[in-house]
Each structure stands twice: as C-alpha cells, then as structure tokens.
Amino acid sequence: GAVVSQHPSRVICKSGTSVKIECRSLDFQATTMFWYRQFPKQSLMLMATSNEGSKATYEQGVEKDKFLINHASLTLSTLTVTSAHPEDSSFYICSAVAGGYNEQFFGPGTRLTVL
C-alpha cells in the first residue's frame, strides 16, 4: 500500500514551453501533497504544499506564477512549469500524506531537461 506515482518519469522540452507533471496516490486519498526540487548532488528542497481543493502554499523564493500547482482531487496533484528555461532543469519529486497521518510517501520523481 501507500504507492505514489509520477508521470512522466522523464521529459525533455524546449526553452519557453510549458511542462505538466502529474503526481498520483494510487491506493489512498491524499489530503496533502508536497512538491520538491532536487538539483544534482543536492538535497530535496520543498517548493510548495498542496491541499486538495485549496490554493497551494509556496515556499519563500518559489515563483507561484511559474510553478502552477493544482490539487483538484484527493488522488491527483499537478505541477506545471510554465515558460521553462534551462535553469529549471532538475529532478522534481512529489510526496503525499493520507488524512490523519504524518508520514509522507514519495513518488519516483520526474527528470526535467530544458534545452
């Protein structure tokens, strides 16, 4: 149980285009989902907290207009990187929390490369 999936696992796009990454909780309802970014050889940095049916809460320094987060259902959250640039190239990881519990279950990550 407690499986989180991400799609796609890898994506390559041209500079200036937008990319959508999906995060799904497969066998539980996720009241809260988190989006992290990880640059090579670095730790996971929290970008935003997403609660179902409400606006995401972004961490300081993360542009909300550039990283659009939608958590429209209890099993799906999406992160859209708008007008992507090469410096947005990174490993994006989501996690999900079931209602009433604190443990975060992590997805397998999405490798974004912006050319």
Next chain:
Amino acid sequence: GQQLNQSPQSMFIQEGEDVSMNCTSSSIFNTWLWYKQDPGEGPVLLIALYKAGELTSNGRLTAQFGITRKDSFLNISASIPSDVGIYFCAGQGFSGGSNYKLTFGKGTLLTVNP
C-alpha cells in the same frame, strides 16, 4: 529557516564494514526520519523516530533520536553492495510550524566496495 547538518558528506567503505552517519539541528523536531535514495528514484523511508532517546532497528539499520530532539544517528552494520546510495535525515514537525513539512539534511553518499 530550519537547518539540518548531516555528516559525513560521503563515505567509501569495504563490504562488511559498519558505517555511521549523523544529523544535528538548531531546532527541536517532533519526528526524525532517515531515508535512502537510489539514483533517479524518490527517497524511501528507512526508519522513523518519534520519542526523544528512542533507539529503533530495522534489520541491519539502527537509528537513535537524541534526548534533546536536536540530533540523530543512523548505523548500518555489515554493509553490502546494495547499501550504496544517498542517505538523508529529515526532521518533521517543529514548534510553530507544520506537522507535515520535512526539512532534509544534505545527504550522505555511501559507496560500498565489494
């Protein structure tokens, strides 16, 4: 903001050796967690610590939550090649903050030489 200091940054050991890594924090956390991340994958939870002073084992892994709630260590005994990866400590739930948010250490890269 919250900061976790994790050491060492990297370790290169021989198969069969024991290894230890630790984390310290300037803040008190309610929960300490240890994760392992393989290349190109998301982190996987190894051990969760909930009580100050708690010592918990999971197979060859042992972790302890410091009495002050500001530190933790992870020991791996009799290392094997599949222990290779990056190990992260993480603190969860601090005074005045979210119960869910995780603050990660910078990671320890473990290499095991067969």
